[in-house]
Amino acid sequence: MTEQYLVTFTVGPVQSFIASARKVEDFWSGSYILSHLVREALRIFFDKEQEMNLELVFPVVKKRDIIEPNLEELHIASLPNRITAIVTGDEAEVVSLLRNVEKHVRSEFYNIAYAAIDRVFADATAQEQNALQQQTTAQLDNLLEMYWVAQPLNKAEFSDTRLQLERRLGALKNEKQFGQIDEHGLTCSVCKSKEALTIERVEAAHSYKEMKEQLASTWAKRTKAYQGKRIKDNEFLCGVCLMKRHARDYFKEHFNVKMAQGFKRFDAIADIVDEDEGYYAILMLDGDNMGQHLTGNDVTTYQDVSKKLAKFAGRKVPEIVEKNNKGVLVYAGGDDVLAFMPVPEALQIAQQLRFAFSDEQGGLGKNATASAGLVVAHVKAPLQLLLDEVRKLEKKAKAYPNKNALAIGVHTRSGEISETVLPWTTSTQHATVDLLQRVITLLKEDVSTTFIHRFTEAFLPLLDAEQYKKVPKYLVETELRRLMKRARKTDLRDEQLEDVLQQLITLHEEQNSTKDFIYLLKIMRFFERKDGVNGDVTATTN
Structure with missing residues (x-):
């Protein structure tokens, strides 16, 4: 029977995939790959726009912006990791649509990884590339998490239907199946969890010396463009981390971007640290009580909030961080923002983002609040450690009475740490x-x-x-x-x-x-x- 369905499709994992990073480049890539996969999912949804009367609920974006994105904003990971939409059809048609979305997204994910092997190991033989691709495939098979649910919809009962959908989605995620890979080699230099790629299969009986020799032999075959700063001689990556290290080149070709500003690489964080002593700042901002803003009793209210979030993330955040200041925006997905910035601009950017979030024109309105963590540290400090610290600071800001706070942490090179939490507005x-x-x-x-x-x-x-x-x-x-x-x-x-x-x-x-x-x-x-x-x-x- 043909009827309307409310559907939700999610792509993950988010935190673990993004956080496995040794460089700012890796961190950006993790965010951007997930955002790109959501973009690809939306393409399949839009292919059925007329046939199934597609109506996006979250995020509310235009087909033109997905098919022909703005090149100046293309480098920003601005799409959230979930899609909620209303479609019309019978149960079989809706299930078929969601399965096709999942199939397409998974295929694109593998294509990004395989392209990295083709480019980085372009000088290897076809047989050697195939061995690396097989190892990468095994690592990808157990990584990507996609969940989708569909619920018959009566628009007059939109709020109740959406809550049922969320409960079913949560139950589905709780039944997550864990796969296991049979790996015996040395782990990746970045994520420390997956085996670094080797052309010859590593067996459990191999000695440490033999494993090191196999790694050295494999990574000596990388092309000249990926030697030096791109992939150092002491870096041995798994298929996932290699995909992230190559991602910017992939997307530059994928979108046929020739302009330098489209997908320029980060030279570490050299452009934002202070030249004398090498300090920089990382900001993580998140909207407070977003569930209350997204609990509209009708579709229109929900879509209105979605539009405002898209405007804030897609326009206001890049304007503040990159256009008006010298920051580097890693992602801006709805109410989530993460950016790197020079120390002299850090407090200014943090405050501007917070009050832009509650702006009536560029944000969610005067009743919206946001909390943020801001960590300042030396360029020599491990990036992974600092990312963990800024997340902790954001949580401390959220724990402040009534939230709506800024948690600041300064980590000096000598090892001293000073932290405090303040409301954005005093009494x-x-x-x-x-x-x-x-x-x-x-x-x-x-x-x-x-x-x-x-x-x-x-x-x-x-x-x-x-x-x-x-x-x-x-x-x-x-x-x-x-x-x-x-x-x-x-x-x-x-x-x-x-x-x-x-x-x-x-x-x-x-x-x-x-x-x-x-x-x-x-x-x-x-x-x-x-x-x-x-x-x-x-x-x-x-």
């Missing part, structure tokens, strides 16, 4: 980052940072006692006033100093503890030393 309705910037400017020009050291010396020994977790406001204010007056470097007037002091007290009162406030002072001192003020960041709070 006095000031944008918190604006207050931070004003204090940082004061530290650069008018007041020596020695007062931070003296304040820490005075209060830190007290803070392990539970009753002194949060030192009374009047004590903090009195001591800060005394120390800041002594630390004046210029003819800063008392009333100007008092104004900044009250801003610091406001920040102290927003902290969970005085120890967190001390960490905040250290973070501001770090930004002062790294020129962490860049332009006017005044934002309109909503």
